[in-house]
Amino acid sequence: MLKEALQKNLDYEELANCMRCGFCQPACPTFRETGYEAASPRGRIALMKAVADGVMEPDQDFVDQMNLCLGCRACEPVCPAGVPYGQLIEQTREAIEQVQEHPWYVRLVRKTAFTHLFPHQRRLNLLGGLLGFYQRSGLQTAVRKLGVLNILPKQMREMEAIMPDASAKSLTDRLGATVIPAVGERKRRVGMFHGCIMDVLFQDTNINTVRLLAEAGCEVVIAPDQVCCGALHAHSGEREAAKSLARKNIAAFQEAEVDLIISNAGGCGALLQEYDHLLHDDPEWQEQAKWFAARVKDVSEVLTMSAEPQAWDPLPQRVTYQSSCHLRNGMKVTKEPVNLLQSIPGATYVPLKEGDRCCGSAGIYNLVQPEMAGSLLDEKMGHVAATQADILVTSNPGCLLQMKAGIKRAGLEDRMEAVHLVDLLARVQKKEAN
Amino acid sequence: MLSDAIKAELRAIVGEKNCLDRQEALVAYSYDATPMQQALPDAVVMPASTAEVQKVVQVAARHQIPIVTRGAGSNLCGGTVPVGGGIVMSLHRMNQIVEIDEQNLTITVQPGVRTVDIHQAVEAKGLFYPPDPGSMVISTIGGNIALNSGGLRGLKYGTTKDYVLGLEAVLPNGEVIRTGGKLMKDVAGYDLTKLWVGSEGTLAIITEAILKLIPKPTxxxxxxxxxxxxxxxxxxxxxxxxxxxxxxxxxxxxxxxxxxxxxxxxxxxxxxxxxxxxxxxxxxxxxxxxxxxxxxxxxxxxxxxxxxxxxxxxxxxxxxxxxxxxxxxLSRMRPTTILEDATVPRAQIAPMVAAIQEITDRFGLNICTFGHAGDGNLHPTCMTDARDHEEIERVEQAFEEIFAAAIDLGGTITGEHGVGIVKAPYLEWKVGAAGMEVMKGIKRAFDPHNLLNPGKMFAKESRNRVVVNRA
The missing domain is CATH 3.30.70.3450 (Alpha-Beta Plaits)
Structure with a gap:
């Protein structure tokens, strides 16, 4: 039963550490949207604790409230008591998942995605190939013209419309090597974490990341046995699956003997950095997990590490930045992306009002909670429009897709584009460097 | 328990979505920021206007149902914990700034506006609303008024009471009255405005406030x-x-x-x-x-x-x-953090800090003190664990002695957090038996059936304690 599963899963010490000051509430998107106590981190923790204490039966309202959480973790940096809310919500979702009876089609989708797809990069690339065929064969155009997509919910239609071109090839195929030498003096040997979705839908971003890293003096290794980071699994209550992926990644990068492990997706990086916590009850893997977690960095951190800043070509445009929640609240990377944008000559950096607030993408949240995600996105696009920027920069694939969808939805396509930080930097990379 | 008929009446007033009795809602509105205080209400009602508040109060009065009015629930005295059950009325939907009057230097607000939003709105116009309680990023002005909140600027600028010029409130009998106005001078009758500031939701439900503004320091x-x-x-x-x-x-x-x-x-x-x-x-x-x-x-x-x-x-x-x-x-050290606010005349800070230290050592506890030295408002803060009943008993004894020490030095049991549940047993130490009678008389005059925030301010007899004789 859910009650027992929750009582077993939840870390009671951390529940007790919440002192209910409420300082998390202004940071919480769902609280701000509703004003409803239960839809806030303090409220959700109180509900978890009430179940753990046996005061409350975890009914459907409880489950719905836990699912309404974006998991953006904006509540963590503002918590005086340092309660790891992200862990608590994952423990809760894991318990819900353990007992949840899904309808057959949801079971099928989950099983396909979490067991048969994300853990297998080759299958993902194959799927990418099919998607690429759909996009390039004229099928996509035909399907759109026929209005077939109108049977899909609005949110999914919006996503289909902005889906980037998928790649069927693997990253190493396209780079033609598994080790890319540093340009100039080798300062460090880094492992490129290419991600699963990232490597299918945003492979150019991965290629650009490798090039920028090499330019910054990194010898870049593409560890061949790496797999999906497991974040989508962990956030969806599939913790055991996430652990198994973590073990594979740790082994893959230890084998590669790297100084640092580089992520260009905040959502992946935050979980990679928490592998030590994910495997905390696995004594066999504890040490290796710590080794791994301590080495994880976002690409923006490495690019700002070098003593002599990189020289960029001038870019006479206005740029603004929407933070990735897990990059900001999980990896605690806040200044580096902005510093990089400000280092581009000629570019005018305009701060985005509430650029530290979740865009509503949140993994697959925008698909399962379209109403809340949509209202967060509309609010976001209002602030984006106010910057009058030409380029909206972000640092995570989910956010990037959501921002592309948002730009279309707000009718701003003619005025601005959404770009991954790495792709923008590649655009202004000194031409002689290539 | 509220009958289905009463709930139907309430739903007819505020709408289906804004009258909740599901478990999740009752748990979420069973606590505030006060450690170790929790009690389930029977319903949560979220009105959007003075008229709706009035109608809810009329229903409650007719059926003798307690009402606990609440803003953000960030107080530290148990002020919004519904110990008597009944209705928790959350005013978060009444969150509009009605007007900023630059001629009269006033702002008119609904009770659900956050303190920090008032700061931002008036500072954008070069004006200043000084009260800045520690919880100002979440606290609402209604809660600040109900508890007469202080903050870091109290010494120079005073506290909430010094900035409230006029109020609109719903009385327990369902009448709506207005007090004061955009007036620096107004001696027409008893000063009900000041009486309601700090009345902790026990006398009336504040539905609008006119606040004084001053020019922003450069x-x-x-x-x-x-x-x-x-x-x-x-x-x-x-x-x-x-x-x-x-x-x-x-x-x-x-x-x-x-x-x-x-x-x-x-x-x-x-x-x-x-x-x-x-x-x-x-x-x-x-x-x-x-x-x-x-x-x-x-x-x-x-x-x-x-x-x-x-x-x-x-x-x-x-x-x-x-x-x-x-x-x-401090709050990271142990699971439970009890933040108190014993206050003394500022010339007595050194002896008060020494007394807190002596009491802490004697009871073998972990109490650190910080606070507003300028106005003598100290925050002895105890790091403990609510699950350790033996230790919690010592904590209670220690705080009892700390309150007594404050009073002996000419101070008070609470400088800015309020009485609520947690200080109620000690209120008589500060105001005396005759003072208690006057306060209870005021309460009876406004709320003869004890429907507004029952169990607050005045301790039940069973919880009364004997004044420690420290002479």
Whole structure:
């Protein structure tokens, strides 16, 4: 039963550490949207604790409230008591998942995605190939013209419309090597974490990341046995699956003997950095997990590490930045992306009002909670429009897709584009460097 | 329990979505920021207008149902915990700034507006609403008024009561009345405005407020002064005031707090000093500079071992970090953090800190003290664990002695957090038996059936305690 599963899963010490000051509430998107106590981190923790204490039966309202959480973790940096809310919500979702009876089609989708797809990069690339065929064969155009997509919910239609071109090839195929030498003096040997979705839908971003890293003096290794980071699994209550992926990644990068492990997706990086916590009850893997977690960095951190800043070509445009929640609240990377944008000559950096607030993408949240995600996105696009920027920069694939969808939805396509930080930097990379 | 018929009446007033009795809602509105206080209401009602509040009160009055009015639930006295069950009425939907009047320098607000939103709205116009309780990023103005909230600027600018000019409120019998107005002078009858400020939702439900604004100071500067001896820090405080300087901020951290903050933040605070004063001044640049110079001299004269005057905004930020991190640093030590607010005349700060230390040691507890030195409002903060019943018993005894010590020094049991549930047993120590009778009489006059926030302010007889004779 859910009650027992929750009582077993939840870390009671951390529940007790919440002192209910409420300082998390202004940071919480769902609280701000509703004003409803239960839809806030303090409220959700109180509900978890009430179940753990046996005061409350975890009914459907409880489950719905836990699912309404974006998991953006904006509540963590503002918590005086340092309660790891992200862990608590994952423990809760894991318990819900353990007992949840899904309808057959949801079971099928989950099983396909979490067991048969994300853990297998080759299958993902194959799927990418099919998607690429759909996009390039004229099928996509035909399907759109026929209005077939109108049977899909609005949110999914919006996503289909902005889906980037998928790649069927693997990253190493396209780079033609598994080790890319540093340009100039080798300062460090880094492992490129290419991600699963990232490597299918945003492979150019991965290629650009490798090039920028090499330019910054990194010898870049593409560890061949790496797999999906497991974040989508962990956030969806599939913790055991996430652990198994973590073990594979740790082994893959230890084998590669790297100084640092580089992520260009905040959502992946935050979980990679928490592998030590994910495997905390696995004594066999504890040490290796710590080794791994301590080495994880976002690409923006490495690019700002070098003593002599990189020289960029001038870019006479206005740029603004929407933070990735897990990059900001999980990896605690806040200044580096902005510093990089400000280092581009000629570019005018305009701060985005509430650029530290979740865009509503949140993994697959925008698909399962379209109403809340949509209202967060509309609010976001209002602030984006106010910057009058030409380029909206972000640092995570989910956010990037959501921002592309948002730009279309707000009718701003003619005025601005959404770009991954790495792709923008590649655009202004000194031409002689290539 | 509320009958289905009563719930239907309430739903007809506020709408289906805004009258909740599902388990999730009852749990979520069963607590506030006070440790170890929780009680389930029978329903949560979220009205959007004065008219809706009035109708809800009329239903409650007809059926004799208690109403606990609530804003953000950030108070520390159990003020919004529905100990008598009934209806929790959350006013978060009444969150509009009605008007900023630049001719009369007033702002008119609904009770659900956050304190920080008032700050931002008026400061954008070069105006200033000084009260800044520690919870201002979440607290609502309705809650601030109900508890007469203070904050860091209390010494120079006063507290919430000094800025409330007029109120609209729903009485327990369902009548709506207005008091005061955009008036600096108004002596027409009893001052109901001031009576309601700090009445903790026991007399009336505030549905609108007119607040006084002042021009925003143009310059702000801060400094830190560190002392090897608590007495010297306390003397500096008295000397600054005696020299006719009223600082905008005059905060204090004791050694325990300094050590915990340094451990947590590593900002280079010396952990061997007995006390740190954080002193800020605001106003016209010239006057601020002159005051800061004189304050530094006074601190020097009182053997401050180190003085750091912030020269830039970044330095000011660093200086403020020590104070801002105090609660976070302390609350990470143990699961339960009990933050009290015993207050003494400012000349009694040194003996009060010494008394707290002595009591802490005697009961073998972990209590650190920081707070508003300028107005004598201290925050002895106990790090403990609610699950350890034996320790909690000692904590209660220790705080009882701390309150008694404050009263002996001419102080009070609560400077800014309010009485609520947690201080109710001690209220008589401060106001006396005759004072209690007057207060109870006032309560009866407004709310003869004890429907508004029952169980607050006045302890039930079973919880009454005998005054400790410390003579």
């Amino acid at each position: 310059t702000q500067r801060v400094m830190l002064a560190m002392y090897a001896d608590m007495e010297q820090a306390a003397r500096s405080v008295s000397d600054i005031i005696a020299n006719r300087i009223i600082p905008g901020t005059l905060e204090f951290l004791d050694q325990g707090t300094i050590r915990v903050v340094e451990d947590f933040k590593q900002i280079g605070l010396p952990t061997d000093v007995a006390a740190i004063l954080l002193i800020g001044q605001d106003g016209e640049a010239q006057i601020v500079d002159r005051d800061m110079e004189r304050i530094a001299e006074i601190c020097q004269k009182n053997q401050a071992v180190q003085i750091k005057v912030a020269k830039t905004d970044e330095e000011a930020d660093e200086v403020m970090t020590a104070r801002r991190s105090a609660l976070a640093a």
